[in-house]
Amino acid sequence: MPTTEKKILTRLYVVAGFLFLFAIAVAVKLVSIQLVDGEKYKKLALDRTERVFVIEPNRGNLISDDGSLLATSVSKYTIRFDAVTVRNSDFNENVKPLSDALSKMLHKPSSYYQKLLRTARSNKNRYKLIARNLDYSDYIKIKKFPLFEKGPNRGGIIVEQKTVREHPLGKIAERSVGYERVDEEGHYTRVGLEGAFGAYLRGEEGRRLKQKIAKGQWKPIGLDNDVEPKDGYDVVSTIDINIQDIAHHALLAQLEKYSADHGCVIVMEVTTGEVKAISNLGRTKANTYYERLNYAVGESHEPGSTFKLMSMVAALEDKVVDTSTVVDTENGRWKIYDRTVRDSKWGGYGKVSFGNAFVYSSNTAFAKIIHNGYKKNPEKFVDRLMSMNLNRDLDLPIIGEGKPVIRYPGDKGWSGISLAWMSHGYEVSLTPLQTLTFYNAIANDGEMVRPRLIKEVKEWNKTIHKFDKEVINNAICSKETVKKVQALLKSVVESKKGTGNGLYSPNFSMAGKTGTAQKNYVTKDPDKLQYISSFAGYFPAVNPKYSCIVIIHEPDKKAGIYGADVAGPVFKSVAHKIYATSPRTDIIEGLEIDSSVLDKAYKKYYVNAQKQHSTIPNVKGMSGMDAISLLENLGIQVEVKGNGKVKSQSVNQGTAVKGVSKITLELS
Numbered sequence: 001m002p003t004t005e006k007k008i009l010t011r012l013y014v015v016a017g018f019l020f021l022f023a024i025a026v027a028v029k030l031v032s033i034q035l036v037d038g039e040k041y042k043k044l045a046l047d048r049t050e051r052v053f054v055i056e057p058n059r060g061n062l063i064s065d066d067g068s069l070l071a072t073s074v075s076k077y078t079i080r081f082d083a084v085t086v087r088n089s090d091f092n093e094n095v096k097p098l099s100d101a102l103s104k105m106l107h108k109p110s111s112y113y114q115k116l117l118r119t120a121r122s123n124k125n126r127y128k129l130i131a132r133n134l135d136y137s138d139y140i141k142i143k144k145f146p147l148f149e150k151g152p153n154r155g156g157i158i159v160e161q162k163t164v165r166e167h168p169l170g171k172i173a174e175r176s177v178g179y180e181r182v183d184e185e186g187h188y189t190r191v192g193l194e195g196a197f198g199a200y201l202r203g204e205e206g207r208r209l210k211q212k213i214a215k216g217q218w219k220p221i222g223l224d225n226d227v228e229p230k231d232g233y234d235v236v237s238t239i240d241i242n243i244q245d246i247a248h249h250a251l252l253a254q255l256e257k258y259s260a261d262h263g264c265v266i267v268m269e270v271t272t273g274e275v276k277a278i279s280n281l282g283r284t285k286a287n288t289y290y291e292r293l294n295y296a297v298g299e300s301h302e303p304g305s306t307f308k309l310m311s312m313v314a315a316l317e318d319k320v321v322d323t324s325t326v327v328d329t330e331n332g333r334w335k336i337y338d339r340t341v342r343d344s345k346w347g348g349y350g351k352v353s354f355g356n357a358f359v360y361s362s363n364t365a366f367a368k369i370i371h372n373g374y375k376k377n378p379e380k381f382v383d384r385l386m387s388m389n390l391n392r393d394l395d396l397p398i399i400g401e402g403k404p405v406i407r408y409p410g411d412k413g414w415s416g417i418s419l420a421w422m423s424h425g426y427e428v429s430l431t432p433l434q435t436l437t438f439y440n441a442i443a444n445d446g447e448m449v450r451p452r453l454i455k456e457v458k459e460w461n462k463t464i465h466k467f468d469k470e471v472i473n474n475a476i477c478s479k480e481t482v483k484k485v486q487a488l489l490k491s492v493v494e495s496k497k498g499t500g501n502g503l504y505s506p507n508f509s510m511a512g513k514t515g516t517a518q519k520n521y522v523t524k525d526p527d528k529l530q531y532i533s534s535f536a537g538y539f540p541a542v543n544p545k546y547s548c549i550v551i552i553h554e555p556d557k558k559a560g561i562y563g564a565d566v567a568g569p570v571f572k573s574v575a576h577k578i579y580a581t582s583p584r585t586d587i588i589e590g591l592e593i594d595s596s597v598l599d600k601a602y603k604k605y606y607v608n609a610q611k612q613h614s615t616i617p618n619v620k621g622m623s624g625m626d627a628i629s630l631l632e633n634l635g636i637q638v639e640v641k642g643n644g645k646v647k648s649q650s651v652n653q654g655t656a657v658k659g660v661s662k663i664t665l666e667l668s
Helices: 002-035 038-049 086-105 108-123 138-142 148-156 192-196 242-259 304-317 353-358 363-374 377-388 420-422 432-443 481-494 568-581 595-610 625-630
Strands: 051-055 067-080 128-134 157-166 179-182 188-191 208-213 218-220 234-237 262-269 275-283 326-330 333-336 341-343 351-353 454-459 462-466 472-473 510-517 529-539 545-552 637-641 646-651 662-667
Touching: 002 304, 038 208, 038 595, 051 234, 067 138, 067 218, 086 138, 086 148, 128 138, 138 157, 148 157, 179 192, 179 353, 188 192, 234 377, 234 472, 242 262, 242 275, 242 545, 242 568, 262 432, 262 568, 304 351, 304 353, 304 363, 304 420, 304 432, 304 481, 304 510, 304 529, 326 353, 333 363, 341 363, 341 420, 351 353, 353 363, 353 481, 363 420, 377 420, 377 432, 377 662, 432 481, 432 529, 432 545, 481 510, 529 568, 625 637, 625 662
Parallel strands: 637 662
Antiparallel strands: 051 208, 067 128, 067 157, 179 188, 208 218, 234 454, 262 275, 262 545, 326 351, 333 341, 454 462, 510 529, 529 545, 646 662
């Protein structure tokens, strides 16, 4: 018996020992969890019930040079209802008046909202959708509705905000304005000005704490954000919306007339390089046109006869010929090795000066002059082109600039006919903007400036960064050469035999060069052979203010192919309308302007914008952007028609703000 008891006691001691060791292990683990891994598990628990969400900031405005909006961020609000957090007494007392208020705003019967709210209450729905995509003024109103005015805890209101990018100009300049998008992996897609200057526009993210509720949904905790988002800076572009509108519609009309595949127009201010308009239109399958790609910046192609200006400048600078040098156009045909250079005029132009060969656009004359003048030292011709920066891209902030192609002797593709073909715009490749930059340099007396699309970055009235004129090359050639080719470009339009004479107008002067390049010319199928029609130049011809290039790809061959007929009229239309709408001013040199007057005027506006208005202010004469900002801060929905400054307002000055929900502004 004692032996049996001893065995039982031994077993009890063993079990007790194991339990004691187990208790020690549990205690050690608890201490470890608390002291070592406590924060880890606490975070894991919180992540399952609470989470910090990112709040996207409002992107800054993209603004034209006169203060009109090209792109702006608009806040949109979604309202939901937490039917659980509301007390019975509060719910029963306010469900009817809340439904009445919602009915009036959202245009559904009050009974609809009563049923929706009561059903949510009975189902204990903590995230019931009430309305989405409300603008700021409606959001402010709905926050003050019965029950909702008690806030998120007692009133059950849940507010979610998102930012939508809007373009007041619609499809005009859409591709140049561009966009910036980020995918789930954080990779950015940047297009146009929005993409190029996203670092300024995008602002800084905010943070909002949310709690996980039923069905995997997340409800904001509290009414305010934990970290408020910081809005992006405003970016002031060089785009002139009036010139942009002119260029867009002139290009569109010509593309439609010739059933062309695509085209572009660029207008640049000569002395500063500021791009005042950049329009890109491509044809859809439905034969309509829209801003499909940024051809002006991204499409590098053989320019054709507009490149003769570059060849002319090179030949004059290297003293290969002068403008008076006579050249035989060989009846419009000149054979070099196994290839033949052809003039567009059957029979050629006979014996002409090199200057007239430029005005008439003789391919044979240019091929002979450049080939014979440089064949012993072809590197000299290419070196001259490169000294004029024709082999370098423009280093633009906009992503996707096409690469220029200027081959060097010995490069792949170089042959015995390369000099002759390069002379009139083949075996070389430039984008429209690169070509225009060279023409702009000639208009600017030889100084080549970088095309500029942005003036400054601002935060309200404070300049954060200013973009000044950038000189690429102080002198692409001598002043003597500049004066000679300026005269020739003027003669292209004014001479009766010039290829651009059909564009001549006695009312205003223009200078430029036509171009008609073959496209897909290696094909043996004549139906696949297409053309690129172009015109590059500046206006007025003396003391030019603007340079411009027009490129139209693949016009209907039955309707016309030549640059003077297809692209030239767009150039003329743009020049004429800009000339007709530009104000005439007399400039008085040495007049000092007291900037304090402007500062005082701005401060007066700023003070006015901060006032708590009880009546509608007078916004006539204000820029559209300022008027919209002032009125929306009063909780009023603003509808805008037109561009520029406010011409009229639908609600008169002095009307009580309380009774106004919407106002229409006409801009001009």
